[in-house]
Amino acid sequence: MFWNTATRSLQVCNGTSWASYLSTADLPPQPIIWSGGCDSLGAAAGWNTYCLNTVEFATAASYFSVNPNGTVTFQTAGYYRVSYAGIALGAGAGHLRLSKNGAGIATSYLVPGTTWTPVSAEVVYPFAAGDTLLLEICNPGTYAFGPFSSPSYVGRFQIVYAGRL
Secondary structure (H helix, E strand, O other): OEEEOOOOEEEEEOOOOEEEEEEHHHOOOOOOEEEEEOOOOOOOOOEEEOOOOEEEEEOOOOOEEEOOOOOEEEOOOEEEEEEEEEEEEOOOOEEEEEEEOOEEEEEEEEOOOOOOEEEEEEEEEEEOOOOEEEEEEEOOOOEOOOOOOOOOOOOEEEEEEEEOO
């Protein structure tokens, strides 16, 4: 096996001849990603849906759509890396929940405190065309999340296409 710089492809041998196995033409031209967040504070009591009304950058339009209300709808089946990193404020217990089609696929628990506390989750998970994803954060007392805005950009939410099913 070797990388052929002339054809920009991985060459493999079947014992008698060499053939291209993988070329750069098989790779996406750029990362398939959406990055952004919610520009408001999660001040409601109980569960707050994390809105997605602020786009930092996006190259994934043909893979999934992002509604400003927080719902992500997948158009292309595959594995996706979903991550959130933010902060919450309150002395009570808080939780973070990622849901696929209404069923939880990842949770995270907040440690109560009197200062802004980090909260995050990351998961690689399979999605079929038509599946939906939602991020909800349970308010620990004051704010479920801080605003995704300059200069701090707390509460970053990202989805990256990781590959075919």
